[in-house]
Amino acid sequence: MEKIGLYLGCNIPLKAPDIEQSIRQILPPLGVEPVDLEGAACCPAWGTAPSFDLDTWCAVSSRNITLAEEQGLDIMTGCNSCFGVLSEAKHFMEDGERRRTVNQKLAKINRSFEGTSDIYHIAHVLHKKVGMEKIREGLKFDLGGLKIAVQTGCHSLWPSDVYAVKEENPYQPTILKDLCEATGAEVPHYSRLGACCGMGGMRSTDMEKSLKLFKEKLVSIKEETDADMIVTTCSSCFLQFDMSQPILRERGEIDFEPLPTFYYTQLLALAMGCDPSQVAALSQIDRSAIIARIQDEQRLIKEVA
């Protein structure tokens, strides 16, 4: 089994542990063994060290990366922001001068950044290392007939020059689409596929602006796809879709019911037959109906059943 360092970040272990549970449950059957990075901290989030000092950012990120380097492992993140922050920091650390300065800081805590671990997003691991074939083989339920709108999220698309794994065309991302289609579901195109959801610094700085942006994206999804659910590989986007749809609905800004939203590994876990009370338990939007549809007996795949 291929080992990989599981970097959890903040949102997933603290606010959405059902996502963590889904990751832990789906990987071993797919031939990947997640190894905990004991003591891993925040990536650090854009609003913290990166907003104050480049070297402190690089030092905190590099410390996280060294946790994997020590074990000879690559890193897999679940959160897009973490993927972006760690990848950018690693990119900065390619500059020899920067590396020297930051390593001097790290020396104080008996660490040294070597640059030996690659940074992956879990979507990359599933897409490139596991592969569609194996994902299909692991399914218990076939999601044929269900319509999914995908949300890749900014931080695994741009800037493409700092990422170890990237989309062929970041403006027309296909990795998440492929992953969802592997479950049998249909993934129609919508025009604002690449648009930002408005989570992040924008939401904490100006909630109204964030909601305005989010609404445009949501309406594009609803009108152009009429999807049954939204699936994302970004834990921040997940929170925006899950928290902000009810707000818009309550204010009467949208005339449709909020679309249930899943983090991708939750969807996959459900399709693999995992227990929803463990892998998809926490959300503002009621997901019980769609979960029931996903795990409907009629969808059982014969060979596995």
Added chain:
Amino acid sequence: MAKVGVYVCHCGSNIAGVIDVSAVRDYAETLPDVVIARKDLFMCSDSGQEMVKQDVRDGLVDRVVVAACTPRTHEPIFRAAIEKAGLNKYLFEMANIRDQASWVHGHDHEGATEKAKLVVASAVGKARHLEPLEDKFVDVTDAALVIGGGIGGISAALELANMGHKTFLVEKTPSIGGVMAQLDKTFPTNDCSACILTPMMVDAYNHPNIETLTYSEVDDVSGYIGNFSVKIRRKQAYVDWDKCTGCGDCAAKCPAKTPDEFNAGLSDRRAAFIMFPQAVPKKAVIDMDACINCGGREIGSEPKLNKKTGAPILAPCEKACPADAINRSLPLDPGGRIKEVEVGSIVVATGYQVMDKGWFKEMAPDSPNVITALQLERIISATGPTEGKLLRPSDNQKPKTITFVSCMGSRDANFHTYCSRFCCMYMIKQARLLKEKYPELVINMHFIDVRTAGKDYDEYYTGARRMGINFFKGKVGGLEMLPEDKLRVLAYDMESAESIEYASDLVVLATAVELPEDAQGLAQKLGLQFCGSNFFRELHPKLGPVETSTEGLFLAGCCQGPKDIPDTVSQAKGAAAAAAVPLAQGRVKIEPIISEIIPENCSGCGICVPLCPYDAIAMSEWAGTARAAIEMSACKGCGVCTSACPSGAIVLHGYEEDQIFAQIAALTSGGRNHAG
């Protein structure tokens, strides 16, 4: 003993602004064999030159060193001056204290002055050993070759032919015309492109002095100015052009389809095709990459016989041709045939290509309604895929809103940093033509800034604003694919500092101008160099815009850099005039700064033969033994052989061993080596 005169130039403030010219002069006076050292504000001025001449005429000096700027531009001037005064012009040496001292060490006046002294000492060291040399002359073949049959090549060929010189016009596609033949109308007067181009194409083709060789490429070039031998590959057309009448019946019957290059891929053509209705010559070609060998009629095969009638089963093209120009039974050589011609000078006018939209990932390149400007040109052209009607590719419907996006791949560090120069103008042209024809059409144009330098050009642009065409300052950031094959334009308005979003039915990208892919190969064959923008490099960006570093080889049109038709034609006529000079003179001068083999010293080892980049050295017999010998007219004086010869048998005149050692000695001894 040589009598060396040193003349130090201030070059206004170019040199004197950094270097202490008097100090350099004083120093020069102390160098061995220097009899006179003077300085002047501008040595190249009349009075400056006169000063040198007078010293020569007075018999004061017999070797001249000018410490000034670059020999590239100024050596010929001073050589001519001393020759006029009666001295052999090769008894001259230049010390480039501008490029090598004042310009590069502008912040260190003292250091620059010291370095200038060294450079002068080195030049003096060499000058003391200079020997007189004599120019040599060879006869010239009175014929020219023009490569590329676009408006640039056609203009150059006509010019040369009208001056009375036999001219070969080589074009790689089946017809001459180039990109201009694909255009609808032309700015700034909006006259129809075909109407002004076709008569020129016919004139060139029928000109008694022009031999037009289309569907041909240059395979090999050898020789030198005045005497180039060129192998031209006449590609296999699989149609006998002596018989072909250009009726197009073969194309009408051919079932094999492939994208039509002339329509920029917007429609299909057949494997058997005539390039476009006004093609010159109007001849059919069978494109074997697309041909499906109907009825098993591979080239050179015997036809199968009809089981009933016993008649041979022919391919539709053969059957259709009323002139018997297609016979697939003949064992035609797929390589075509080689035609060898001798010419005295060559004009390269191989033009450009526009970038493909596929490069621009943010611009929804998969959408059929995102097109290049060249494609739009075909759409609005009467001979194009929609016969001139504005219909968008996805559904053949007339768009209501159309968007123009400038600078796609130009002024972009990811692709080309240069400005493609004529896109602003042709976008405005296209917008104006459309607005005239369809006043209700909404036209939004997005520019980083509008660049319309040229006679009557800015008026053309301001006129477009008055016509109700919308202009936005700000580069488009992307396109998003909307339902019904519309596109959401993600743009920005610099003036209001706000983002802009709207749905458009058709988006036109002004993609960058660049050299065609096969330019690299041609450059290798011809010895052309590339400039920083990856076009062919001219000899001098200001003073030698049509010449190249290879004598006898000239440039015209977009292969030297993006330019519109007026500029292309001007440059082509300039190139033709320059190319005609050696032909008109009947002989060309060979500078004596070339290598010579002293047969007595040559051991016949032959090491030098393959080293010469110009194939100027061959083994020949001398006193009954094999010896290397240099063809004087092919030698460029690069010196590779000289430095490689293990026997020291090769002399590079003008850079002889004692001269170079004297230079080195002067440099390494801080200029103080007074010996030798």
Added chain:
Amino acid sequence: MLVEQKKIDEAVATIIGFGGTGILNCVQCGACSAVCPGVKAGFPLLCRNLIRSLLNGQLEEIIEDSSSWGCQACNRCTEVCPQGVRPQEVVFAFRRYQANELAFSTSAVTSQMNLYETGHAVFTDPKELRRQVGLPEVPPTSAFNKQAQEEIQALIDNGPMGELGLF
């Protein structure tokens, strides 16, 4: 507005010092602003317009503007910029300038405190939720790991963030 070279030089040097090293490459084409979610949402000083202000020497004049904190760090601007400016780096460099002058909203202080104390910018006690979904109550992160927290504190203390007097 007066054009004062001294102010322009100062603004440029400040931004480059804080990591916006590409600022002088900007040709003001506006492509970044065309795709910036922040500009679209209505933050006036991001991407091209922020760079314009900085290149006008308006560093102090805009110090209180909150636009930079609305930047998503999505880097779509970086992807489309034709001149390699990396506008997001300029936005963040300006943010760092603001932060080091303590010109930022107090609401941003909480996450700095969280990071410093727990190693997590976003911190809530997760034990109950984790138990509910069948995970060990304590995650394998710095959240309850004393040594990890001390390491983070050492890294922060030992840099400009530590000198701001927040912790």
